[in-house]
Amino acid sequence: MARTLYDKLWDAHLVHQRDDGTALLYIDRHLIHEVTSPQAFEGLALAGRAPWRLAANLAVPDHNVSTDPQERRGGYAAMTDEVSRIQLQTLDDNCKRFGIHEIPLADRRQGIVHVVGPETGAVLPGMTVVCGDSHTSTHGALGCLAHGIGTSEVEHVLATQCLVTRKMKNMLVRVDGRLGAGVTAKDLVLAVIGEIGTAGGTGYAIEFGGEAVRALSMEGRMTVCNMAIEAGARAGLVAVDESTITYVKGREFAPQGEIWEQAVAVWQGLHSDEAASFDRVVVLDASRIEPQVTWGNSPEMVLGISGQVPDPSVISDLDRRGSVERALSYMGLRAGQSITDIALDRVFIGSCTNSRIEDLRDAAVVARGRHKASSVKQVLVVPGSGQVKAQAEAEGLDRIFLDAGFEWREPGCSMCLAMNADKLMPGEHCASTSNRNFEGRQGFGGRTHLVSPAMAAAAAISGTFVDVRQMLAGE
Amino acid sequence: MQSFNVHTGLVAPIDRANVDTDLIIPKQFLKSIRRAGFGPNLFDSLRYLDEGQPDQDCSSRPLNPDFVLNAQRYAGASILLARQNFGCGSSREHAPWALEDFGIRVIIAPSFADIFFNNCFKNGLLPIVIEAEIVESLFAVTGANEGYSLTVDLPAQEVRGPEGLRIPFEVDSFRKHCLLNGLDDIGLTLEESARIRDFEAAHLKRWPWLDRQTA
Ligand code: SF4
Numbered sequence: 001m002a003r004t005l006y007d008k009l010w011d012a013h014l015v016h017q018r019d020d021g022t023a024l025l026y027i028d029r030h031l032i033h034e035v036t037s038p039q040a041f042e043g044l045a046l047a048g049r050a051p052w053r054l055a056a057n058l059a060v061p062d063h064n065v066s067t068d069p070q071e072r073r074g075g076y077a078a079m080t081d082e083v084s085r086i087q088l089q090t091l092d093d094n095c096k097r098f099g100i101h102e103i104p105l106a107d108r109r110q111g112i113v114h115v116v117g118p119e120t121g122a123v124l125p126g127m128t129v130v131c132g133d134s135h136t137s138t139h140g141a142l143g144c145l146a147h148g149i150g151t152s153e154v155e156h157v158l159a160t161q162c163l164v165t166r167k168m169k170n171m172l173v174r175v176d177g178r179l180g181a182g183v184t185a186k187d188l189v190l191a192v193i194g195e196i197g198t199a200g201g202t203g204y205a206i207e208f209g210g211e212a213v214r215a216l217s218m219e220g221r222m223t224v225c226n227m228a229i230e231a232g233a234r235a236g237l238v239a240v241d242e243s244t245i246t247y248v249k250g251r252e253f254a255p256q257g258e259i260w261e262q263a264v265a266v267w268q269g270l271h272s273d274e275a276a277s278f279d280r281v282v283v284l285d286a287s288r289i290e291p292q293v294t295w296g297n298s299p300e301m302v303l304g305i306s307g308q309v310p311d312p313s314v315i316s317d318l319d320r321r322g323s324v325e326r327a328l329s330y331m332g333l334r335a336g337q338s339i340t341d342i343a344l345d346r347v348f349i350g351s352c353t354n355s356r357i358e359d360l361r362d363a364a365v366v367a368r369g370r371h372k373a374s375s376v377k378q379v380l381v382v383p384g385s386g387q388v389k390a391q392a393e394a395e396g397l398d399r400i401f402l403d404a405g406f407e408w409r410e411p412g413c414s415m416c417l418a419m420n421a422d423k424l425m426p427g428e429h430c431a432s433t434s435n436r437n438f439e440g441r442q443g444f445g446g447r448t449h450l451v452s453p454a455m456a457a458a459a460a461i462s463g464t465f466v467d468v469r470q471m472l473a474g475e
Numbered sequence: 476m477q478s479f480n481v482h483t484g485l486v487a488p489i490d491r492a493n494v495d496t497d498l499i500i501p502k503q504f505l506k507s508i509r510r511a512g513f514g515p516n517l518f519d520s521l522r523y524l525d526e527g528q529p530d531q532d533c534s535s536r537p538l539n540p541d542f543v544l545n546a547q548r549y550a551g552a553s554i555l556l557a558r559q560n561f562g563c564g565s566s567r568e569h570a571p572w573a574l575e576d577f578g579i580r581v582i583i584a585p586s587f588a589d590i591f592f593n594n595c596f597k598n599g600l601l602p603i604v605i606e607a608e609i610v611e612s613l614f615a616v617t618g619a620n621e622g623y624s625l626t627v628d629l630p631a632q633e634v635r636g637p638e639g640l641r642i643p644f645e646v647d648s649f650r651k652h653c654l655l656n657g658l659d660d661i662g663l664t665l666e667e668s669a670r671i672r673d674f675e676a677a678h679l680k681r682w683p684w685l686d687r688q689t690a
Contacts, residue, residue: 012678013678015667015670015671015674016667016670016674018649020647020648020649020652021647021648021649022647022649024664024667024670024671026671026674026675026678028685035505035506035567036566036567036568038508038509039508039509039510039568042508042510047659047661049661052671053675053686054688055686055687055688063505064506083506083507083529083530084506086506086508087506087507087508090508101688124684124685126682127685132566132568133565133566134564134565134566134590147590148565148566148590149566149590150566150567150568150571150590150593150594150597151510151567151568151594152568152594152597152598153593153594153597155661156660156661156664159661159664159665160661160664160665160668160671161671161675162664162671164649164660164664166647198493198560198563199493199559199560199563199586199588202560202586202588202589203589232560232563232588232589234589234590253687254684255683255684255687259683259684260684262683262684263682263684266682298493298495319492319558322491323491323492323493326491417497417502418502419502419503419505419506436495436497436564436565438495438497438498438564439497439498439520440497440498440501440520441497441502444501444520444526445526
């Protein structure tokens with residue numbers, strides 16, 4: 001029978017299908033960070049259990065870490081936030097105690113777990129990957145079955161190497177045609193979420209396909225799969241192709257020699273069969289997607305740069321009218337105002353959605369030879385990992401940013417969720433390359449607008465949202 | 476995990492769609508390395524007028540008089556009535572921990588986000604999916620009747636209310652079994668250890684690149 005990519009990954013990892021509809025699924029790679037693991041390790045210790053297969057686990061601290069270069073140089077001793085320090089220390093202690101491999105804060109490879117996984121080759125095509133973090137969907141870009149789990153499940157995976165789960169349904173999001181110049185993977189996925197809504201993918205694994213997705217780089221595909229969860233889907237997937245294999249080859253933990261050849265032969269079969277059927281198919285035309293900007297407190301509240309925010313008075317559905325009114329009031333926007341009239345206080349370029357080298361290059365193209373608007377208080381550029389940072393510095397991107405009045409930071413989650421000192425003040429508007437615009441996400445009372453790295457840099461330069469395609473025209 | 480059988484409690488309405496986990500428990504409280512004590516910070520940014528900090532005594536903080544759970548009539552509520560896509564956003568299990576610590580045992584909504592839904596069952600909370608129109612009518616009757624309570628009968632898979640109200644609901648049989656008995660599913664999975672070992676041996680032999688230490 002013809003199978004989808006998701007079906008194939010499911011079948012390859014199915015330990016046992018139980019009569020009640022649940023299944024035991026084997027987990028190849030378990031990624032761990034400091035926020036969702038302490039209670040799981042505690043549970044393990046209390047029950048006197050040991051991790052099932054140590055080599056399956058890899059831990060990286062990322063959510064709480066300071067991105068301030070000065071503070072980072074001093075290690076834990078220099079950390080000003082005591083509660084965060086304890087949580088980071090707890091991760092180190094747990095990894096030592098249970099024998100789990102950790103890439104610690106001081107390691108040059110440290111970074112956001114979803115950036116570090118693929119770039120070190122710890123995540124490989126065909127794997128089942130879980131992490132106590134919803135953006136684990138990112139890894140689906142490599143043709144993995146990857147999704148977020150809760151802390152009880154973190155403990156369950158540590159103890160049993162399996163997940164008790166149910167098979168999801170199959171959805172195909174096919175993006176035909178080509179994205180225009182200046183329109184990126186981020187715009188593509190925001191447009192998809194605008195189309196199907198934040199609950200549109202609930203219960204599904206979404207495979208992204210079509211010409212526009214095939215044409216994306218691996219990093220672009222990671223951006224797309226990263227936000228599958230924002231469309232409600234726990235897992236996003238992209239079929240393995242030449243780009244995938246080329247990306248993985250030579251990475252630190254990737255197989256070599258004969259085993260590499262053997263792996264490639266298997267990975268090449270990781271795509272949906274021609275005749276496979278999906279429970280739902282959504283089709284978009286890439287050529288119609290413009291640079292996207294979110295205006296409200298849900299990623300589905302998104303518009304093209306030429307758009308105007310909605311006017312609740314003309315919305316007849318009362319629930320929808322209420323949610324638009326609440327979002328406009330929280331965001332401090334006027335009904336019907338143009339997206340290009342929104343002024344920014346801060347700009348954040350980073351997060352597991354958009355902190356890879358190509359994202360930084362996109363932002364640097366816009367920033368080169370320009371300077372941030374004086375009305376913009378701060379522009380943070382936070383590379384996704386130590387490797388990304390080193391690469392950017394080798395290319396001189398850090399200089400471009402610093403000359404433009406941007407700040408160049410150490411890797412971590414940073415203002416994506418503001419668990420560290422990087423945050424918005426109440427009422428401030430931020431152009432952010434992260435993935436969530438929920439109320440207070442980037443700081444109490446803060447107002448987040450999700451955009452691509454190029455659009456974020458353009459907003460930093462002009463002080464309001466602008467169409468980056470116009471800014472770059474003529475260059 | 477506390478077991479769940481039949482529960483009767485006061486109903487409180489959270490009248491907004493897409494309630495995300497950042498709203499349920501804001502990120503600053505995720506720095507805790509414990510599992511308990513999140514109740515006072517449930518819906519923190521909606522519930523209080525100031526910005527809450529971890530380890531702060533919440534009893535003297537200014538309450539938001541407009542937030543529904545602060546209303547006297549909903550004090551002690553243990554059943555939340557919610558709108559579509561409740562619990563969307565992050566995988567943080569701190570969200571069900573906070574609800575449970577606050578005293579919530581049941582959440583009724585037309586739909587839930589997947590990860591949150593799953594996390595509830597691990598913590599003795601019962602999320603119930605009920606058709607949007609029925610949820611709508613429950614919002615109306617809850618708002619109109621102070622002290623409105625419901626009984627949730629898990630064995631019978633039924634919500635019961637005044638005037639002969641009976642609403643059947645679906646629940647996965649495995650999850651029901653675990654909830655009814657307060658079972659830790661790690662113990663159950665480990666009963667299948669031999670099966671897992673057999674699978675693993677074959678799997679790692681077939682795909683030998685998987686068994687590499689990342690060191
Ligand atoms: S960058 Fe943001 S979304 Fe990604 S893992 Fe960190 S906090 Fe989560």
